[in-house]
Amino acid sequence: MLRKTDSNATLFIVAALGLFFIGGLLTTVAPPLLDKSWSKPFENHDATKGPTGKLVDYTEQEKRGYAIYIREGCKYCHTQQTRTLLSDVKRSGWKGVDSPVSTPDEFVYDYRQTFGTKRTGPDLSRVGGKYNKQWHKAHFNNPRDLVPGSIMPPFPWIANNEQELDDLVAYLQTRGRSKDWRPDNDYEK
């Protein structure tokens, strides 16, 4: 049958688009209909069912910080996903406590997905509450002052702009906080 497409452009177009649309629709339209966790915000108050907590929408300030994160292309070096790998759970952990893995329902309010494809710097999916604002200010000013050997670019135009620094840090402090995973509630501000 496909041999006829050699000389019939209309038949060719129908066949090429038809085959494409089978996979195209089944992998884009179907999955969110089948897996509700993609669009339902995380909420769990029963510790026997896993990590507890509730995902809330971003505040105006956090949204401004989110926009800075996008503007500076942070996601090209920082992933935001604690994958189902033991090493990820350990690396996203903090002070001896393992981090919970990332689940789709934690990202429902993310108007720009920040999962990332490249991990040049560490993953940020659980960075919320690990460092305080003073640390971030010094780190943005010159990362190598705090982390020798780091290759992160300096961002003095953020560190020296009180408004932008507050906004960006506010956004960073939300990362991973919907799952209330620190047993001692020892989150930095």
Added chain:
Amino acid sequence: MALQPGSNTAVAVATPEIHQDTTVKWFLLGAVGYFAVVGIIALIIAAKFVWPQFLGTIPYFTYGRMRPLHVNGMLFGWLLAADMGLAFYMVPRLCGVKLWSEKLGIATSILWNIIILSAIVTLLGGYQKGLEYADLPTPIAILVVIAWIMFGVNIFGTILTRKYVQMYVSTWYLMGTILWTAFVYLTGNFATLLPGMTGVNQANLNWMYTHNAVGLIFTPAGLAVAYYFIPRASGSPLFSHKLSMVGFWSLAFVYVWTGAHHMLHGPISQWLQTISIVFSVMLLIPVWAVVYNFIASMKGEWHQLSDNISLKFLMSGTIFYLLTCFQGPMHSLRSVNAIVSKTDWIPGHAHMAVMGTFSFFAMAGVYHTIPRIFNTKLHSEAAANWSFWFFLIGGLGMFTSLWLGGFWQGLQWNDPTIPFIDTVVALKPVWIVRFFSGIMIFSGIVLFMYNIVSTALSGGQAKAEPARS
């Protein structure tokens, strides 16, 4: 059986068509120029890995803004523009008619330049949309759609008025490129912005686009170029028509399913990950069918590699295609993915596909067509040969250093007792090798541009032998 492009002369007219080729010239020369401009940005990025303070305190030149410019500039400014220019060259010849509208073609080229120049300004200004490969702000993305429609109308207009009834493989691939790209681009740039498309939903559409930007835009466009220029450059027919059909129709069906393999082990449904793995492995079918066909077409012609610049690029590109498309299915396996995903292995893999394979094919096409459409000879065969070796050695240096470094990095990550910063410091030698490989590649780009521009400038002055096609 149209085994040699444009050779089904049973229906050919007595006088060959005189092709104006103005659109081809505009697109190809523009593409070659952007290749060099964006090449500088690529070098700056590579330098930043070794000297992180380099240009570091100027917001416009920070890594997070230059990387999307590098990606979009190379993909749209150089590679897609070159493939479009070559399509404007191939399709009229394969159809035995003139281009449907030369004016529309020139208008498309002008619009394309507006797109690329405004992309450079907006991306450095930080106005990126924040979706990988779809970083261009929405107004520019709308211009891309308009330009693509203009391109599609022109190519399909030419195909529908063709004199040769049977369509050659390259024509299929180009038609596929135009049709699939339309939907893939709309998905990545517009469907991702629909209400409710947040988080994992948006990521799934984003990866569908990102993956198919390579698989259903650059792969079919690049294979169209290779299918046309391998027989043209070697002067021998394509090995098998049937095998080319297997390759094409399996690509049409299999490729689109694999987007979720960018999120393996990540926060996306396990069953969708499994589907993407299964189809990723099936990609070996279209790839091996194509590669076997290319290699077999060279039977008895391999001696030409020594002095045929287009064939050098085409055949090395074919080998890189085989390798990169063996890596792809392998990293989709969960066990391998757990090591290489998110590491420096991935840019090594991606550059072998987009530079090693599809840019090599496009350069072969440009080296072949430019002397012919300017009715002259290539300015310097020696310089062309040097450019090839710069590309090949620089490319191999970059690929291998990133693979080895990335694999090592992945193994270190999998041992959580190693602090993350130690895994960064450990890669410094790899990034130094990558930077110097980049200098070699950039030298190749400069030689390529110099040769092409000199050839174009000498056009019409020296009366060369009449172009073959």
